[in-house]
Amino acid sequence: MIExxxxxxxxxxSDPADIKTSRGLAVFRPDIxxxxxRHDNCPxxxxxxxxxxxxxxxxxxxxxxxxxxxxxGKLGEDLIVDALAAMAAGLDIASGLHHxxxxxxxxxxxxxxxxxxxxxxxxxRPDIPIGNGKKRAGKRLLTVGTDCSVGKMYTTLCxxxxxxKRGLAADFxxxxxxxxxxxxxxxPLDAVVADFISGAIEQVSPARSDDGWDLIEGQGSxxxxxxxxxxxxxxxxxxPDALVLCxxxxxxxxxxxxxxxxxxxxxxxxxxxxxxxxTNADVRVVGIALNTSTMAEDEARALCASIEAExxxxxxxxxxxxxxxxxxxxxxxxxxxxxx
Amino acid sequence: MIExxxxxxxxxxSDPADIKTSRGLAVFRPDIxxxxxRHDNCPxxxxxxxxxxxxxxxxxxxxxxxxxxxxxGKLGEDLIVDALAAMAAGLDIASGLHHxxxxxxxxxxxxxxxxxxxxxxxxxRPDIPIGNGKKRAGKRLLTVGTDCSVGKMYTTLCxxxxxxKRGLAADFxxxxxxxxxxxxxxxPLDAVVADFISGAIEQVSPARSDDGWDLIEGQGSxxxxxxxxxxxxxxxxxxPDALVLCxxxxxxxxxxxxxxxxxxxxxxxxxxxxxxxxTNADVRVVGIALNTSTMAEDEARALCASIEAExxxxxxxxxxxxxxxxxxxxxxxxxxxxxx
Numbered sequence: 016m017i018e019x020x021x022x023x024x025x026x027x028x029s030d031p032a033d034i035k036t037s038r039g040l041a042v043f044r045p046d047i048x049x050x051x052x053r054h055d056n057c058p059x060x061x062x063x064x065x066x067x068x069x070x071x072x073x074x075x076x077x078x079x080x081x082x083x084x085x086x087x088g089k090l091g092e093d094l095i096v097d098a099l100a101a102m103a104a105g106l107d108i109a110s111g112l113h114h115x116x117x118x119x120x121x122x123x124x125x126x127x128x129x130x131x132x133x134x135x136x137x138x139x140r141p142d143i144p145i146g147n148g149k150k151r152a153g154k155r156l157l158t159v160g161t162d163c164s165v166g167k168m169y170t171t172l173c174x175x176x177x178x179x180k181r182g183l184a185a186d187f188x189x190x191x192x193x194x195x196x197x198x199x200x201x202x203p204l205d206a207v208v209a210d211f212i213s214g215a216i217e218q219v220s221p222a223r224s225d226d227g228w229d230l231i232e233g234q235g236s237x238x239x240x241x242x243x244x245x246x247x248x249x250x251x252x253x254x255p256d257a258l259v260l261c262x263x264x265x266x267x268x269x270x271x272x273x274x275x276x277x278x279x280x281x282x283x284x285x286x287x288x289x290x291x292x293x294t295n296a297d298v299r300v301v302g303i304a305l306n307t308s309t310m311a312e313d314e315a316r317a318l319c320a321s322i323e324a325e326x327x328x329x330x331x332x333x334x335x336x337x338x339x340x341x342x343x344x345x346x347x348x349x350x351x352x353x354x355x
Numbered sequence: 356m357i358e359x360x361x362x363x364x365x366x367x368x369s370d371p372a373d374i375k376t377s378r379g380l381a382v383f384r385p386d387i388x389x390x391x392x393r394h395d396n397c398p399x400x401x402x403x404x405x406x407x408x409x410x411x412x413x414x415x416x417x418x419x420x421x422x423x424x425x426x427x428g429k430l431g432e433d434l435i436v437d438a439l440a441a442m443a444a445g446l447d448i449a450s451g452l453h454h455x456x457x458x459x460x461x462x463x464x465x466x467x468x469x470x471x472x473x474x475x476x477x478x479x480r481p482d483i484p485i486g487n488g489k490k491r492a493g494k495r496l497l498t499v500g501t502d503c504s505v506g507k508m509y510t511t512l513c514x515x516x517x518x519x520k521r522g523l524a525a526d527f528x529x530x531x532x533x534x535x536x537x538x539x540x541x542x543p544l545d546a547v548v549a550d551f552i553s554g555a556i557e558q559v560s561p562a563r564s565d566d567g568w569d570l571i572e573g574q575g576s577x578x579x580x581x582x583x584x585x586x587x588x589x590x591x592x593x594x595p596d597a598l599v600l601c602x603x604x605x606x607x608x609x610x611x612x613x614x615x616x617x618x619x620x621x622x623x624x625x626x627x628x629x630x631x632x633x634t635n636a637d638v639r640v641v642g643i644a645l646n647t648s649t650m651a652e653d654e655a656r657a658l659c660a661s662i663e664a665e666x667x668x669x670x671x672x673x674x675x676x677x678x679x680x681x682x683x684x685x686x687x688x689x690x691x692x693x694x695x
Contacts, residue, residue: 148580148612205550212549212584240488240591240634244552247577248584272488286629294580 017109017134017199018077022068022101023061025053027093028083034059036111036193037082043172043197049076052097068104078134080196081110088113098122102131109134111192111203136195137203139215146213146252148294153223156345157255158233158304159287161277163242163270165263166333167233168194170304173333174259175230177342184227188220190249194232204234204245212245216252231255237286238278239269247290254295257345258287260328263306264318280326302341303330357449357474357539358417362408362441363401365393367433368423374399376451376533377422383512383537389416392437408444418474420536421450428453438462442471449474451532451543476535477543479555486553486592488634493563496685497595498573498644499627501617503582503610505603506673507573508534510644513673514599515570517682524567528560530589534572544574544585552585556592571595577626578618579609587630594635597685598627600668601644604658620666642681643670 021044023037031038041048041061050066053059066074079101081094090112098108098116102125110116116133117123126133156174158167171187171194178185187194189201202219204212220229231253235242260283269275278286284300291298303322307315315332323330329340361384363377371378381388381401390406393399406414419441421434430452438448438456442465450456456473457463466473496514498507511527511534518525527534529541542559544552560569571593575582600623609615618626624640631638643662647655655672663670669680 146581148615205548207549208545209547209549209552209585209588210545210582213581237587238633241486241553242550243591243630243633244584244586244588245549246584247587248549251580251583275488289626289629290583293578293583 017136017196018107018132019047019199020049020076021047021078021080021109021196022066022071022076022106023048023051023063024079024081024083024097025051025057025059025061026083026097027054027056029056029058031059033084034061034082035084036196037061037080039168039193040080040082040196049074052079068101068106072105076106078107078109081108081112082193082196084112090114090116090119095119095121099125102126102129107132107134109136109196111136111196113137136192137206139203139207143202143207143211143218144214145211146217146248148213148251148254150254150295151217151222153220153229154227154257155220155229155231155253155255156257156259156301157231157250157253157291158259158261159246159250159283160233160236160261161238161280161283162236162263162266163234163239165261165266166304166306167261170259170261170333170338171230171232172197173338174341177338178228178230181342184225186227186229188229188231190216190219190232190234201232204249205242209244212248213252216249220253233261236269236278236283237290238275238283240272240275250287250291251294253291255291255298256295257299257301258291259302259304259341260284260287260300261304261306265309280322284326300328301345302338303328304333304338304341305330307332307335357476357536358447358472359387359539360389360416361387361418361420361449361536362406362411362416362446363388363391363403364419364421364423364437365391365397365399365401366423366437367394367396369396369398371399373424374401374422375424376536377401377420379508379533380420380422380537389414392419408441408446412445416446418447418449421448421452422533422536424452430454430456430459435459435461439465442466442469447472447474449476449536451476451536453477476532477546479543479547483542483547483551483558484554485551486557486588488553488591488594490594490635491557491562493560493569494567494597495560495569495571495593495595496597496599496641497571497590497593497631498599498601499586499590499623500573500576500601501578501620501623502576502603502606503574503579505601505606506644506646507601510599510601510673510678511570511572512537513678514681517678518568518570521682524565526567526569528569528571530556530559530572530574541572544589545582549584552588553592556589560593573601576609576618576623577630578615578623580612580615590627590630591634593631595631595638596635597639597641598631599642599644599681600624600627600640601646603646605649620662624666640668641685642678643668644673644678644681645670647672647675
């Protein structure tokens with residue numbers, strides 16, 4: 016487990032896309048995001064108090080999160096110097112960069128000397144089992160998508176938060192680096208060895224018997240030729256009772272692959288249900304989540320209504336319009352089934 | 356590349372199932388299998404000349420293949436002692452065991468001192484790309500299955516060999532440890548990191564323009580809840596023009612999972628075609644391969660005839676009855692298409 020609260024690192028970043036992980040934390044975990052660290056040449060802000068390392072530690076921060084992306088996921092000299100200073104001020108370091116903290120001798124030496132922890136959230140734990148497909152107790156929802164990066168993490172987090180607001184037990188199960196930092200736990204599924212994909216999900220979403228829900232963060236797409244194997248193993252390991260389909264209505268083609276068009280919603284629903292039924296014959300779709308961030312509000316609402324009518328499924332932009340209708344559908348049918 | 360010819364290790368094995376890799380090499384690569392090494396307490400033989408390490412080296416052997424499996428894939432003291440003696444006699448060492456040769460300091464030291472190579476065929480090469488799904492030149496056949504271990508490697512090797520006998524260029528593309536030792540090259544797909552499954556297959560079966568065929572060894576099954584992610588990525592990376600479905604007609608349940616029945620042939624064909632069409636819309640099934648090793652010959656022939664009639668696909672036990680009818684189907688349609 017990564018100790019909280021966090022100090023969120025922006026460093027020298029000037030491109031908003033580069034601080035995606037820090038922003039995700041500020042948005043979804045304001046309760047543990049105590050401040051932001053940025054150099055004078057960084058024009059970005061998360062609207063958190065700006066702190067240096069000593070001030071953050073004094074304010075209670077326990078971990079500096081290097082929540083930025085740069086070309087190639089490299090751990091540059093600037094990052095290393097800042098991480099060393101943060102450790103000297105009393106902070107642990109967490110990173111989702113491809114280049115591992117634990118592969119940098121200066122950081123390893125300083126952590127050992129100062130008694131600090133280095134968290135590489137892209138390193139899977141060493142004891143992941145082979146999946147067994149055995150039915151386990153508990154209710155699970157998985158987000159799936161027409162493509163990568165269409166809002167699966169945001170949707171899953173919104174669903175978890177909305178379920179909790181209704182007084183129900185709900186746990187977000189992270190499968191990517193930003194999600195892991197938000198939850199403080201999870202599995203970096205893209206870094207797991209191929210034979211262990213479904214087993215990793217069985218491990219991260221174990222049996223539960225409190226009548227609560229596991230909300231599992233989806234990855235990739237069955238229609239993405241680079242990553243569909245990950246999505247397949249995720250569906251099998253999750254044994255989902257419910258699916259929510261995430262879609263970006265203005266995406267021109269599959270992410271990174273201009274030669275692959277996006278699949279339609281109907282075929283994506285069909286393919287995901289087929290794959291999911293292997294480990295849970297009763298799986299059903301309970302909603303569609305659209306990322307309408309580039310659309311005007313009336314246009315976005317009209318699109319949600321039109322897709323909702325076409326597929327007979329509650330449709331919303333979770334971040335913009337909430338997920339209440341999707342939750343109604345999720346919680347409705349089992350109740351009726353229980354009465355009947 | 357692993358240097359040949361091989362000396363095949365049987366060691367102290369007494370269970371025929373434990374020498375599967377050595378036997379696969381003796382069966383499919385008699386041309387490079389120069390002898391067998393076994394201790395006096397080993398009752399098994401591959402019907403190759405029995406040689407000690409010095410005699411094997413003098414006869415031309417270049418690599419000792421530890422083609423055995425034991426509980427947990429461990430590299431026991433007996434194996435280490437034998438490997439050290441083999442290196443002293445001039446041989447490199449190759450192993451598909453889970454426990455890596457390169458993780459054993461005594462072997463690493465001896466290899467460095469003597470100028471020998473240690474080949475851990477379960478270690479993927481470090482430069483595997485993310486798959487891109489781009490159409491590449493060449494013709495590809497992939498074996499798929501109702502389950503794991505239903506004869507996909509044997510079928511693929513039989514197809515490659517039969518194509519060559521017809522005078523056509525054909526390359527076996529290995530995706531498992533035994534196949535890699537047989538081919539001298541390939542990718543240990545189950546050990547590749549999840550995000551790189553399809554990319555690993557794109558790499559191992561690159562563009563070819565000699566009108567020959569790549570015959571790609573399948574892994575797992577879309578219906579195996581532990582490994583379907585691997586099978587999915589393999590289908591996408593292979594972009595197969597042709598599929599051959601492999602099936603064990605007496606398998607009682609999915610390998611290792613008594614709670615999962617085997618899927619039917621029809622649904623397995625359907626699922627594989629659906630997944631494969633993402634990267635090759637023209638994929639077709641050209642045959643069914645049955646493992647009838649436990650059946651009497653008349654019974655086996657009757658079963659092949661019955662399945663052939665039911666599905667309209669050439670059906671055979673490749674190892675027992677050959678693959679000529681499957682090759683006829685494979686080579687027939689493209690020819691007609693070319694004429695038309």
